[in-house]
Amino acid sequence: MGRCGRPKAAILLTFLVLIWAELVAGKFLVEKNSLRVFTPESIKGNYDSAIGNFGVPQYGGSMAGAVVYPKDNKKGCQKFEASGISFRSKPGALPTFVLVDRGDCFFSLKVWNAQNAGAAAVLVADHLDEPLITMDSPEDGHASEEYIENITIPSALVDKSFGEKLKKALSKGDMVNVNLDWREAVPHPDDRVEYELWTNSNDECGVKCDMLMEFLKDFKGAAQMLEQGGYTQFTPHYITWYCPEAFTVSKQCKSQCLNHGRYCAPDPEQDFSSGYDGKDVVLENLRQLCVFRVANETRKPWVWWDYVTDFHIRCPMKEKKYGKECAEEVIKSLGLDLSKIEKCMGNPDADADNPVLKEEQEAQIGKGSRGDVTILPTLVVNNRQYRGKLEKGAVSKAICAGFEETTEPSVCLNGAAEVETNECLHNNGGCWQDMAANITACKDTFRGRVCECPIVNGVQLKGDGYRSCSASGPGRCRIHNGGCWHERRDGVTFSACLDSDDGKCTCPPGFIGDGVKKCEDINECKEKKACQCNECNCRNTWGSYECTCSSGLLYIRDHDTCIGKSASEVKYGWGAVWLVLIVLGLAGGGGYLVYKQRLRSYMDSEIRAIMAQYMPLDSQNEVANHVDEDRA
Structure with a gap:
């Protein structure tokens, strides 16, 4: 990087740091579950543990297991199989909970290595005397992207003092049996679950965006069924931040923010000079919020799921379709009122608050048992943040855990078959x-x-x-005439479809038009394209024409002429006929003369040869020479 590049990079970095500082300043609550120790008696009791933000927590249930602390690879940063270690339980034995130490590698890698060695759950012992934190997956761009989505076991962080108690008991040879309980991780006060998803319309942010979009498509059917049955109340949310006042006139703020720096989002490609800008993302987020509001007014809030999934399929950033024009096509296809959505969105260029986006920023602040929302995506169930894999089955369990006992809908009791809707x-x-x-x-x-x-x-x-x-392709004309024009009149059908691979619609002879919407009849008589002889009478028909001759003459279509029914009646083209006859006569006469001359010459030579055998002539030697040459 040259000297000029460093100051610009420093300014940009400072700008981003200030923005993110504004975003993340606030309280962050850790979602906890209960860990109960049954044996040994020395540490028996209940303890808190922090649910990992990956894997599949058993919301609404519990899991019992026996704790194991490996002699080698205590931090779990290496593959256990390489040392011949296996945590797979024997038939009839309790599942194995692997205890590993914090440090040296990502939380997710520790859990992944333990899972591959057969562990049923992982407990990570903190190495600092501090309040519990949430174990999160690393940021995009790390090698963990290859395995993070495949972690299926639950994990939890325990504090340093409890971790030391577990290690001490295991070192003495005690059997440590514990129970992880997630039943109170999600409140279940009544027969309806309120849940919200903090999401984003940006589809170019890497693995997390891909995971989010896949979840939206997979979970849509279940979400719509639960909503239509009145079992749940769903609300989508979108994270934005405001640009610090000192930077509102900067190029970066102008390209990333709406309403003069009040509502901002990161640049999708992380490049301020090309592609889409952050303000494009904020604008689409606002549109999706208004889609939900307008759909909710018509008591069909579940249409939001159709819009966001269709928009992702039809208007991806990679194909340069992300934007207003494509979005409006999706809105129209779903039968939503476009004018109401536009009114809801307001003026994104106004130097004033946008009521919808302002509410979103206020909602980001933690309330009650829920902390500030700072991570995308974030799922909140009954005002308690969901921790775990954003996957249909896992999320369904978490939502079902939010119903008061005996009030769960059939989909929670009978499995996924009840989710199917048409x-x-x-x-x-x-x-x-x-x-x-x-x-x-x-x-x-x-x-x-x-x-x-x-x-x-x-x-x-x-x-x-x-x-x-x-x-398209062969046989296409059998299907609704290949999408081409066709019409039938008086028992006659014309089509502009050609059964060929090019797929073009071409008006048939006698018609003119685009071949798709219309083909209009050509008036061959008016266009002087037929019946041009003097005795011809032209009558236009649909797709063709009819030509007749006066005075009882016959019309020859190929030559566009009239001739008589007998030689004496020919009125037109008589000179041409005589010319043909004369040419034929001359040709025949010439041919006959040539033939006669060649025949006479041949006969003369044969007669002279015969006579020479009986009456030698003066020229006999010549004849003999002639015969010898003929036989050579």
């Missing part, structure tokens, strides 16, 4: 359809409806599944 029955799921041909692109699946162009009569329709699907 979203294509309402408004065709917002997908493309051809009502005339009874064809639809809507497919109902366990993870919700998808819009995919179907295969009809062996022909694959192609398109985005939302706005259009059209047949």
